[in-house]
Amino acid sequence: MSSRARTALHASLALAPAVVMGVLLALWGHKISAGVTAALTRDAVYVQGATHDYIVPERAWGDKIPVFVEKFLSRFPQDQPFRGALKPLTKRLTIEVMSDSDRFRGAAFGETGNSLRYNGGYFLESRSRILIDGSGETPDSLGPTLSHELTHAIMRYSFPTNPSWSPWLSEGFAQWCEISSADAKIGTQRNVTKLRHAGESPQKDSLMRILKATHADFSGAGNDWYYNASYALVTFLLENEDLREGLVRYFALEADGRAVDSPTEFNRIVAKGDVSAVERRWIEWLQKQR
Numbered sequence: 001m002s003s004r005a006r007t008a009l010h011a012s013l014a015l016a017p018a019v020v021m022g023v024l025l026a027l028w029g030h031k032i033s034a035g036v037t038a039a040l041t042r043d044a045v046y047v048q049g050a051t052h053d054y055i056v057p058e059r060a061w062g063d064k065i066p067v068f069v070e071k072f073l074s075r076f077p078q079d080q081p082f083r084g085a086l087k088p089l090t091k092r093l094t095i096e097v098m099s100d101s102d103r104f105r106g107a108a109f110g111e112t113g114n115s116l117r118y119n120g121g122y123f124l125e126s127r128s129r130i131l132i133d134g135s136g137e138t139p140d141s142l143g144p145t146l147s148h149e150l151t152h153a154i155m156r157y158s159f160p161t162n163p164s165w166s167p168w169l170s171e172g173f174a175q176w177c178e179i180s181s182a183d184a185k186i187g188t189q190r191n192v193t194k195l196r197h198a199g200e201s202p203q204k205d206s207l208m209r210i211l212k213a214t215h216a217d218f219s220g221a222g223n224d225w226y227y228n229a230s231y232a233l234v235t236f237l238l239e240n241e242d243l244r245e246g247l248v249r250y251f252a253l254e255a256d257g258r259a260v261d262s263p264t265e266f267n268r269i270v271a272k273g274d275v276s277a278v279e280r281r282w283i284e285w286l287q288k289q290r
């Protein structure tokens with residue numbers, strides 16, 4: 001390559017990285033991973049998968065997200081305890097990551113009517129889309145956030161009965177998938193930190209408080225406690241053989257689509273009528289995590 005050609009190439013890299021990236025993608029046959037192709041639009045890498053579309057504002061994330069999502073979805077049924085009940089997505093889903101927090105909030109308010117001031121992303125069934133506030137995310141932290149929202153999508157699409165999941169179960173399980181995914185990537189630190197926070201004040205960590213939590217509790221100020229406690233509760237139930245079996249049966253009841261009074265059915269199915277005994281184990285278990 002002559003020096004003139006090199007200079008021209010450097011100029012094009014500096015002035016028009018989008019064009020260069022587009023050419024590279026074109027030369028590359030647009031293939032990123034199995035079943036995933038990419039194209040470049042004016043301000044985003046647009047990645048199309050067999051069942052998912054991705055719109056990513058940061059070019060550096062472009063190749064990480066589709067690979068992560070495909071991997072998460074293909075491993076999901078093997079990794080989770082409700083094998084057979086939850087299925088990898090077959091419905092087309094758009095995943096958009098916005099680099100600007102204000103734009104995210106504007107879009108979130110327009111689509112959900114909720115300001116989502118305290119939440120960094122959501123899954124919207126009516127538009128079959130996941131929207132993430134990517135302003136504070138890095139390529140490493142984005143994977144766990146996506147795992148959380150993908151879990152909501154999977155929990156919805158796996159059942160034609162349209163279950164209206166109890167917030168503690170839906171958020172607890174999404175948190176569990178998110179943190180398992182984070183653990184796989186960055187070690188167990190995040191897991192331990194979440195549990196430690198959940199066990200900080202056992203007197204207010206009552207089982208009833210989390211079982212009765214509403215969607216509003218999970219979207220307002222102070223929602224951290226609810227996310228931590230729902231994660232801790234799902235982890236606690238999964239770690240104890242007798243309770244784990246109860247959780248799977250309880251899960252099936254909600255998956256059936258009928259309205260369920262969570263505290264009553266939890267007492268009947270998971271606690272076998274002795275919710276105080278489970279509560280004592282829960283508090284002891286929380287204290288051990290500190």
Ligand SMILES: [Zn+2]
Nearest residue numbers: 148152171174
């Ligand atoms: Zn969630």
